[in-house]
Amino acid sequence: MEKISTAEFEIMRVIWANQPVMTKDIIEILHQTQDWSDSTIKTLLSRLVKKDFVVIDHQSSKYRYISNIDKNQYIETEMKNLLEKVCDTTKMKIIISLIEDLDISSQDLEILTNILNKKSIQEKVECHCPKGLCDYEKV
Amino acid sequence: MEKISTAEFEIMRVIWANQPVMTKDIIEILHQTQDWSDSTIKTLLSRLVKKDFVVIDHQSSKYRYISNIDKNQYIETEMKNLLEKVCDTTKMKIIISLIEDLDISSQDLEILTNILNKKSIQEKVECHCPKGLCDYEKV
DNA sequence: TATTTTAGTTTATCGATGTAAACTATATTT
DNA sequence: AAATATAGTTTACATCGATAAACTAAAATA
Numbered sequence: 001m002e003k004i005s006t007a008e009f010e011i012m013r014v015i016w017a018n019q020p021v022m023t024k025d026i027i028e029i030l031h032q033t034q035d036w037s038d039s040t041i042k043t044l045l046s047r048l049v050k051k052d053f054v055v056i057d058h059q060s061s062k063y064r065y066i067s068n069i070d071k072n073q074y075i076e077t078e079m080k081n082l083l084e085k086v087c088d089t090t091k092m093k094i095i096i097s098l099i100e101d102l103d104i105s106s107q108d109l110e111i112l113t114n115i116l117n118k119k120s121i122q123e124k125v126e127c128h129c130p131k132g133l134c135d136y137e138k139v
Numbered sequence: 140m141e142k143i144s145t146a147e148f149e150i151m152r153v154i155w156a157n158q159p160v161m162t163k164d165i166i167e168i169l170h171q172t173q174d175w176s177d178s179t180i181k182t183l184l185s186r187l188v189k190k191d192f193v194v195i196d197h198q199s200s201k202y203r204y205i206s207n208i209d210k211n212q213y214i215e216t217e218m219k220n221l222l223e224k225v226c227d228t229t230k231m232k233i234i235i236s237l238i239e240d241l242d243i244s245s246q247d248l249e250i251l252t253n254i255l256n257k258k259s260i261q262e263k264v265e266c267h268c269p270k271g272l273c274d275y276e277k278v
Numbered sequence: 279t280a281t282t283t284t285a286g287t288t289t290a291t292c293g294a295t296g297t298a299a300a301c302t303a304t305a306t307t308t
Numbered sequence: 309a310a311a312t313a314t315a316g317t318t319t320a321c322a323t324c325g326a327t328a329a330a331c332t333a334a335a336a337t338a
Contacts, residue, residue: 005295009224016274023315029271039298042316047295062305063315071274075225076233082218083237085148086211092247094215095237098222100254103264108231109255115239116248125242132168135155135210144325162285178328181286186325201335202285283336288329295324303316308309 002051004074010034011044012053016071020057020064087134089127141190143213149173150183151192155210159196159203226273228266 004012014029015021027041045065048054057064083091104112127134143151153168154160166180184204187193196203222230243251266273 007296013224013272017268017272024313032271033269036296037298039300040296043298044296046316072225072229072233075221076236079218079221079233079237080240082214082221085152086214088242089244090211091241092238092243092251094211094218095234095241096247096251096254097215098218098234099231099251101219102230102234103227104231104255104258104260105228105264106260106262108235108264109260112231112235112238112255115235116243116251119243121243121245121248123245125244125247129156130172132171133152133156146326163283175326176328178330179326182328183326185286279338281336281338283334285332285334287332289331290327290329292326293324294326296322297320299318299320301316301318303314305312305314307312 001077002053004048004051004053007040008044008048008053011041011048012067012071015054015065015067019066020059021066022062022064026065087127087129089125092125140216141192143187143190143192146179147183147187147192150180150187151206151210154193154204154206158205159198160205161201161203165204226266226268228264231264 010030010033011026014026018025018029023042023045026045027038030036030041045054049056049065053067053069054065055068057066083094086094129135149169149172150165153165157164157168162181162184165184166177169175169180184193188195188204192206192208193204194207196205222233225233268274
């Protein structure tokens with residue numbers, strides 16, 4: 001999958017939060033946090049369009065940008081990719097560490113509890129690492 | 140923090156799983172999965188040493204490499220960085236999605252349940268996004 | 279110790295990313 | 309329609325990452 005670079009992500013943030021939005025506004029909003037020239041922002045924006053993360057909404061003969069991917073979906077996918085890099089036996093432990101730092105609403109807790117109740121719990125989770133590439137006993 | 144690039148990460152995998160390990164073995168193991176020349180592997184290895192992710196274990200006058208960071212710790216940090224990019228109100232929802240795809244052992248379930256029980260649950264989690272940069276109502 | 283192995287270093291090329299000036303085109307307003 | 313504001317494109321350059329050849333150094337072994 002194409003990736004969104006760090007700088008490009010800052011553009012995406014603005015689009016996600018304000019779409020449909022025009023260049024002028026993107027520039028204005030970013031000037032509050034980034035010390036970038038207008039040109040830089042335009043370059044990044046055009047790269048995002050080229051990568052198809054952003055599309056142009058051509059209503060009323062104006063250029064207004066809208067995102068072509070869901071932010072949370074994108075982050076979730078990236079997180080999944082990271083999780084794939086560790087042994088199956090360790091994934092849940094990492095998730096638990098993340099949860100320790102989060103605020104939880106009663107609603108989310110309920111959803112989570114439901115999922116946990118429905119899940120089939122195993123005595124032991126199997127490691128599926130390729131030979132010579134597992135480290136779970138060593139970490 | 141310095142980052143481990145995609146290619147470098149493949150070297151780290153081998154080191155984590157086989158440390159202390161010497162270049163020859165790293166090369167041999169990687170040849171099973173990567174179509175890289177020996178040179179490439181050596182270059183990547185030297186960059187990792189330079190970035191201090193890997194150090195040399197100089198026992199018995201041999202070069203043996205060992206990692207200087209914990210793998211799970213590294214992945215966890217990267218995941219935290221990703222989570223920081225979304226609104227506080229959404230973080231837990233993403234984590235829940237991740238959990239849906241994971242196998243859970245009874246032990247991990249117990250740990251998680253304990254943590255959840257101890258956590259103070261809020262009626263609603265507050266959004267702390269900077270003005271004009273939140274999208275939680277729009278996603 | 280002379281010869282092989284195995285390692286480590288230097289140098290290089292190519293594509294992606296960060297950053298931006300300059301130039302062209304299209305809307306909007308006068 | 310002319311003038312101005314806004315947008316979009318081209319070009320550029322420096323740095324970083326992926327990839328690797330070539331060369332040097334240090335172990336291991338014959």
